[in-house]
Amino acid sequence: MTVQLTKHPIAFGKLLERTDASCGAAAIFIGQVRDNNKGKKVKAIEYSAYEKMALKQMEKIVRVAKNTFGVKNILMVHRVGKLSVGEISLVVAVFSPHRVEAFEALRFCVEGIKHQVPVFKKEFFSDGTFHFSGTGDNNGKCCA
Amino acid sequence: MATAGKGKAKKESVMSVTVLFFGHAKQKTGKDSALFHIAKNESIKTFREKLLQEFPELAGLKSSLAFSINCEWAQENDRLNTKDEIGVIPPVSGG
Numbered sequence: 635m636t637v638q639l640t641k642h643p644i645a646f647g648k649l650l651e652r653t654d655a656s657c658g659a660a661a662i663f664i665g666q667v668r669d670n671n672k673g674k675k676v677k678a679i680e681y682s683a684y685e686k687m688a689l690k691q692m693e694k695i696v697r698v699a700k701n702t703f704g705v706k707n708i709l710m711v712h713r714v715g716k717l718s719v720g721e722i723s724l725v726v727a728v729f730s731p732h733r734v735e736a737f738e739a740l741r742f743c744v745e746g747i748k749h750q751v752p753v754f755k756k757e758f759f760s761d762g763t764f765h766f767s768g769t770g771d772n773n774g775k776c777c778a
Numbered sequence: 779m780a781t782a783g784k785g786k787a788k789k790e791s792v793m794s795v796t797v798l799f800f801g802h803a804k805q806k807t808g809k810d811s812a813l814f815h816i817a818k819n820e821s822i823k824t825f826r827e828k829l830l831q832e833f834p835e836l837a838g839l840k841s842s843l844a845f846s847i848n849c850e851w852a853q854e855n856d857r858l859n860t861k862d863e864i865g866v867i868p869p870v871s872g873g
Contacts, residue, residue, distance in 0.1 A: 665873045681872070682800065682801060682804075683800075683872075684798065684800050684846070684849075684865050684867065686849055687846055687849035687850075687865060688872075690849045690850075691849075712872055723872075723873065724872065724873050744873065747872045747873055748870070748871075748872060748873050749870065750851070750870070751870060751872050752800060752846070752865065752867050752870050753870055753871065753872030753873075754800055754801030754802070754868060754869075754870065754871060755871040755872070756801070756802075766801060766802035766805075766868065767869065767871035768842065768868065768869025768870070768871050
């Protein structure tokens with residue numbers, strides 16, 4: 635497994651077990667649900683995805699990152715479904731012989747997920763409203 | 779799956795493409811997908827105009843909508859082929 639979308643909590647400890655003894659560096663990004671956005675208190679975030687395309691784009695990012703930075707292995711796992719504040723939404727782990735390329739590849743991968751992977755975020759606020767990230771006229775009364 | 783965009787084009791010059799809606803676009807249209815009938819070899823730019831005519835509820839998102847063809851990001855001048863799967867994609871926000 636290199637890339638994955640999951641409805642279940644991410645068991646990142648298992649993901650981080652080193653599989654290549656030549657790798658002295660593991661750079662890890664963990665994304666969590668923040669308790670605020672745009673000055674409002676966040677209650678939960680619902681992630682949805684165009685799953686087939688998301689996996690294809692994640693695989694492409696991994697492929698380019700390996701070719702560009704020469705890192706050995708990359709794992710990406712993104713949650714879908716409704717997450718509470720503090721839950722882990724994303725884990726990216728990059729394994730490499732040395733730290734510099736691991737850091738660079740990690741940033742490349744996380745930015746790639748942010749901009750190229752069709753995952754969508756619906757934020758639910760404690761005042762009963764919700765908001766789709768990135769779009770304008772999208773506030774509404776909470777339906778759940 | 780709903781059907782949309784039948785228009786008056788001659789049958790032989792029309793093809794069907796599957797349109798998938800995601801995130802805010804899905805909520806606005808109330809649909810997961812639609813079968814869209816458009817002229818063969820239509821560009822994404824023209825498809826976009828017809829989509830907004832067919833689904834005026836997407837007008838509020840029009841400046842932020844992107845499109846994919848068969849799971850690859852599409853550009854305005856990309857052309858559509860029979861049986862293509864088109865994603866109607868609002869701003870992505872993973873992470």
